[in-house]
Amino acid sequence: MAAGFEAIGNGELLAWLRDVAQLCMPDNVYLCDGSPEEYAYMCDQLVRQGTFTRLNETLRPDCFLARSHPSDVARVEDRTYICTGDQAEAGPTNNWAPAEEMKLKMACMFKDCMAGRTMYIIPFSMGPVGSPFSMIGVEVTDSPYVVVNMTIMTRVGTKVLEALGADGKFVPCLHSVGAPLAPGQEDVTWPCERDPANKYIVHFPEDPSIWSYGSGYGGNALLGKKCLALRIASAVARKEGWLAEHMLILALTSPEGKKHYVAGAFPSACGKTNLAMMQPTLPGWKVTCLGDDIAWMRIGADGRLYAMNPETGFFGVAPGTSYQSNPNAMDTFTRNSIFTNVALTDHGDVWWEEMGVPAPAHAIDWEGNDWSPDADRKAAHPNSRFTAPASQCPVIDPDWQNPAGVPISAFLFGGRRASTIPLVNEAFDWEHGVFMGSAAGSETTAANLSKTGVLRHDPFAMLPFCGYNMGDYFTHWLSMADRTDAAKLPRIFFVNWFRKGDDGHWLWPGYGENSRVLKWIFERVEGGGEAVETPIGYLPAPDALDLSGLDLPSEDLSALLAVDIEGWKGEAEGLGTYYDGFGDRLPGALRKQLAALKERLSRG
Ligand code: OXD
Numbered sequence: 001m002a003a004g005f006e007a008i009g010n011g012e013l014l015a016w017l018r019d020v021a022q023l024c025m026p027d028n029v030y031l032c033d034g035s036p037e038e039y040a041y042m043c044d045q046l047v048r049q050g051t052f053t054r055l056n057e058t059l060r061p062d063c064f065l066a067r068s069h070p071s072d073v074a075r076v077e078d079r080t081y082i083c084t085g086d087q088a089e090a091g092p093t094n095n096w097a098p099a100e101e102m103k104l105k106m107a108c109m110f111k112d113c114m115a116g117r118t119m120y121i122i123p124f125s126m127g128p129v130g131s132p133f134s135m136i137g138v139e140v141t142d143s144p145y146v147v148v149n150m151t152i153m154t155r156v157g158t159k160v161l162e163a164l165g166a167d168g169k170f171v172p173c174l175h176s177v178g179a180p181l182a183p184g185q186e187d188v189t190w191p192c193e194r195d196p197a198n199k200y201i202v203h204f205p206e207d208p209s210i211w212s213y214g215s216g217y218g219g220n221a222l223l224g225k226k227c228l229a230l231r232i233a234s235a236v237a238r239k240e241g242w243l244a245e246h247m248l249i250l251a252l253t254s255p256e257g258k259k260h261y262v263a264g265a266f267p268s269a270c271g272k273t274n275l276a277m278m279q280p281t282l283p284g285w286k287v288t289c290l291g292d293d294i295a296w297m298r299i300g301a302d303g304r305l306y307a308m309n310p311e312t313g314f315f316g317v318a319p320g321t322s323y324q325s326n327p328n329a330m331d332t333f334t335r336n337s338i339f340t341n342v343a344l345t346d347h348g349d350v351w352w353e354e355m356g357v358p359a360p361a362h363a364i365d366w367e368g369n370d371w372s373p374d375a376d377r378k379a380a381h382p383n384s385r386f387t388a389p390a391s392q393c394p395v396i397d398p399d400w401q402n403p404a405g406v407p408i409s410a411f412l413f414g415g416r417r418a419s420t421i422p423l424v425n426e427a428f429d430w431e432h433g434v435f436m437g438s439a440a441g442s443e444t445t446a447a448n449l450s451k452t453g454v455l456r457h458d459p460f461a462m463l464p465f466c467g468y469n470m471g472d473y474f475t476h477w478l479s480m481a482d483r484t485d486a487a488k489l490p491r492i493f494f495v496n497w498f499r500k501g502d503d504g505h506w507l508w509p510g511y512g513e514n515s516r517v518l519k520w521i522f523e524r525v526e527g528g529g530e531a532v533e534t535p536i537g538y539l540p541a542p543d544a545l546d547l548s549g550l551d552l553p554s555e556d557l558s559a560l561l562a563v564d565i566e567g568w569k570g571e572a573e574g575l576g577t578y579y580d581g582f583g584d585r586l587p588g589a590l591r592k593q594l595a596a597l598k599e600r601l602s603r604g
């Protein structure tokens with residue numbers, strides 16, 4: 001294992017690392033090589049420190065449980081900033097501060113912040129190492145928990161430094177848990193800044209660079225994921241003419257062996273991982289998985305849009321994951337995985353709510369306390385997670401690491417909506433589809449540290465992840481139609497698995513049954529699949545959805561496929577007000593789309 005800076009041949013990187021070490025004043029410096037031995041060593045060290053508990057080797061080999069501090073359990077959107085010279089570049093949906101001012105503030109925060117700790121240097125590649133479409137980052141962190149999670153989620157180590165070479169470009173990503181140790185001070189198992197107001201997740205897209213302070217959790221701390229592969233990459237993609245999106249990528253194969261690739265944007269904790277690796281209930285249909293969270297897409301030589309997943313792991317929400325909802329995820333994290341904030345059973349295994357197995361009579365809950373089913377609190381935190389290697393997914397697609405990506409035939413947009421939005425709705429054309437994406441909304445979930453269940457606009461599921469002005473982002477999406485023959489772009493569909501009846505029951509069974517909707521989408525892409533034209537788009541014609549073998553009350557089906565004119569008029573009003581917030585950055589085409597929707601609705 002390498003130590004110090006000796007192995008680094010990139011002058012710019014070396015200079016940055018020297019500056020960072022001088023600022024943060026760690027006791028030790030360690031350069032990660034990305035080897036399996038290093039991963040094992042670090043996990044053992046985390047066990048010795050009490051951060052990790054090794055799970056039962058027979059039940060769950062090479063798996064670990066971590067419990068975070070209760071103040072550090074989710075992304076912190078209100079502490080997340082896009083810092084530019086001019087506020088208009090960050091736009092109305094992002095927190096902003098002047099870049100130079102924020103850098104000074106961050107420098108004060110980071111001063112001596114690694115005292116008593118080791119500074120780990122993690123060279124990582126989002127996308128296959130050496131591919132011209134990949135981006136290299138170097139995360140400097142004082143958290144060994146971050147090191148092992150990054151090793152699963154990205155490509156890490158010496159091979160990345162080799163690809164970087166002497167003068168290659170990288171995104172500097174500086175992270176600290178914000179908990180320096182005084183000489184002799186005993187460490188805690190989850191060091192972090194306890195006061196949420198002192199956490200800062202800051203992006204400087206004009207550099208580009210990332211500074212993250214105070215949190216050790218998920219998207220706040222694993223800087224390759226939300227920070228680099230979405231916020232920074234989206235800003236880079238806009239300049240370079242491609243797309244960096246909060247999307248799953250799946251392949252759908254028909255019983256005849258025909259394959260189409262689909263990418264889907266859904267807000268956090270709205271079932272992306274379940275859909276990405278679903279087991280279709282329709283006989284003969286097959287889903288294979290290429291990614292569950294992020295898609296980078298470019299127009300290929302044939303004019304089609306090609307998507308690749310820049311990650312190598314899944315950082316999925318545990319509660320609700322079961323052999324019924326997602327058998328392939330369950331089989332993915334049987335080994336070599338990390339669980340955070342789930343419950344620990346007396347057998348040394350993990351448990352969470354809706355895992356599909358009876359609650360244990362006794363467990364240790366996510367806060368480390370005794371728990372039994374009669375406790376009036378959850379055993380696992382609602383945003384507890386598994387970190388698992390994508391390569392272990394039983395339905396991983398053979399092309400999941402293809403640097404050229406796969407051609408996308410259809411986009412799905414969606415959210416968690418109890419009313420109004422039908423089960424599936426196809427856009428009239430690209431511009432209308434972009435309008436639909438811009439209009440998306442969803443009820444908030446525990447993936448962010450704030451109130452859950454509140455309906456908010458979440459365009460393209462990118463509200464927390466767009467690294468520039470969202471109005472310009474809409475323009476960028478529209479411009480894809482000028483970059484290729486629009487007929488070659490993916491068809492766009494809006495889906496909603498989360499409709500409820502007036503009495504609160506779920507109207508649609510979801511999970512593997514979503515294959516029935518995917519089949520209709522597949523047929524539409526192939527030029528078939530009967531549809532009716534409605535004011536909001538094309539909906540499946542009566543009998544067009546394959547419901548064979550499904551016991552779905554006819555009134556539920558009618559509600560799922562109805563156009564709720566009054567509800568949509570309300571949607572359109574709300575959207576108009578939302579659009580006003582973008583001022584002159586809102587593309588005129590979207591205002592026209594909204595006016596056309598209102599006009600169609602008025603005709604009923
Ligand atoms: C995630 C999220 O972790 O969207 O993927 O919060």
Ligand code: MN
Binds near residue numbers: 246
């Ligand atoms: Mn996500």
